[in-house]
Amino acid sequence: RQHIRDGWLSLGEQALADASGQSAAALRGEAEARRVKAEQALSRAEQALNRQDWALAIESLREARQAHASNPRAADLMDRATALVADQTGKAINQGRLDAAEAMLEHLGSLTNPTLQIQGLARLLCECRSAASCLERGQPRQAAEILHRLSAAHSEAGWLAEACRHAEQAAAGTESLRRGPLGWFTGMVLPVGQPTTAAEPDRTEILASPEPANRRAPGGAVPDRFMLQVDTVGSFLVLRQPRLTIGPISSSRRPDLALLAEAGLPVVTIERQDDDYFLSSDSPIRVNDMPVQRKLLSDGDRISLGPRCVVKFTLPSAASTSAVLHLSGCRLPSGDARRVILMDKSVVLGPGALAHIRADQMSAPAVLHIRDGRLLVRSATEVKIDGRPIDERIGIPIGACACIGPISLAVATAEARA
CATH class of the missing domain: 2.60.200.20 (Tumour Suppressor Smad4)
Incomplete structure (x- = not known):
């Protein structure tokens, strides 16, 4: 029963080979129904792939795998779906549609082991998220460093170079502010009578907007x-x-x-x-x-x-x-x-x-x-x-x-x- 419910129909049927009675017959019927359901889902997946509809293809493949995990047709269709998602994700990243790119990889999920191309796209999105996180914390210099690396490796995404320039301008402007009179209140210049502390490598984050109260638990926990x-x-x-x-x-x-x-x-x-x-x-x-x-x-x-x-x-x-x-x-x-x-x-x-x-x-x-x-x-x-x-x-x-x-x-x- 467990083999069949996990989609391993052949193993389940082998375990039922010598079984008889109504329960065994019902399980054999369930196995056959799962085979039919899987074939129907794989047909929908193939039609969706022919239309470049990656979302429907993935949902159909996931349904097929749940019904019949070892169906031999599924592997080829999964490879095609993964290649289509990789292609569409790459195009979305190049166009600056990072939310759409992340949604595509999220949709692919654990359907199959990620290819090297999928892993590379995931790392690229993670680095973009890191740059955005630096900007949220008021650290444009660190964001610029990340964006510079990305723009050098992914020249086809033209927006990366532009984002790098903007981050460098923001970093230069912020550093100029810190060197000016406002430096008295950012920790760069200490009032008389205050103990000095070791300089920190990057205090830009002091100028960041306060984090919303609902963003984190008390004390940053x-x-x-x-x-x-x-x-x-x-x-x-x-x-x-x-x-x-x-x-x-x-x-x-x-x-x-x-x-x-x-x-x-x-x-x-x-x-x-x-x-x-x-x-x-x-x-x-x-x-x-x-x-x-x-x-x-x-x-x-x-x-x-x-x-x-x-x-x-x-x-x-x-x-x-x-x-x-x-x-x-x-x-x-x-x-x-x-x-x-x-x-x-x-x-x-x-x-x-x-x-x-x-x-x-x-x-x-x-x-x-x-x-x-x-x-x-x-x-x-x-x-x-x-x-x-x-x-x-x-x-x-x-x-x-x-x-x-x-x-x-x-x-x-x-x-x-x-």
Whole structure:
């Protein structure tokens, strides 16, 4: 049964070879229905690729893979879809449409292992994000350095050279202001009687606009909910509280995890107690097709809030008590993510199914963890934040872009519960 539901139909049928009875017959029928569904989805994908409709092609391929993961037709169509996305993403970057380019790579997600071209585009977008982050913090000189490197390597994107010139002009203007009378208030010149401190290499950020109050938690600590946007993999909503409610956004009292789903669905609670997760509901719901009101959750449990709204609960790593919720038939209001990480102490980012965030292009896993309100990384590979080596005293700030080996990720705020 599990092989068939995971899309490995041949393995499931082999396990049923000597089985008889109504249950075995039903499973064989399900396997055949999945084959038909996969073939129909692959036909839609091929037609979409012929029309250069990459979005429909990817959705159809994802549907086909869920129905029949080992279908031999899928590999060729996935290669074609990846090539089309790479071509369209490159054109969008050259035209300066970075939001569209990022959306394309996000849509491709974990459908297939990223090619070298896709990885290069993801790194380029990460560097652009780093430059934007420097500008937001009032550091135009650092932004200019990043943009200069990018414009030299990607001359076909003419806007990069123009952006580099503007950043250099902003840096020169800011530095002139700091050398003038305003320097008395930026730390460049100290009033009489004030103790002197060692000069810092870059104090431009003092002139930056104050960060909005909702941008970060008090004291710069990592908030209880934030987004991890991992290039070529996808976006993840991270929730740190041990107890949360899940249900439709239309509920009379908005749940912690509000879903765009049909009205009238129940609101359930998932609570972490030590190393275990418990599900509870005021009314019976179905978990693995069995009605329950309270259950100790196990890896792979399928929580059905309704006929189409299903939340799959997984515990990928035996070394971590953090869990992942996979949304199907429903989505978050922002539409940014379909996977939610219930973070306890750590989140594993790396190759294989044992990672919370699967990134097969990594040679070894990295571990994200929080200490003293900072988001830190343990990794055997070099970690850079906005193009510079990570400062363990700061970690990965909200709004920053981190590169962990071949992977780039951004940490962003998430909409707070209303």
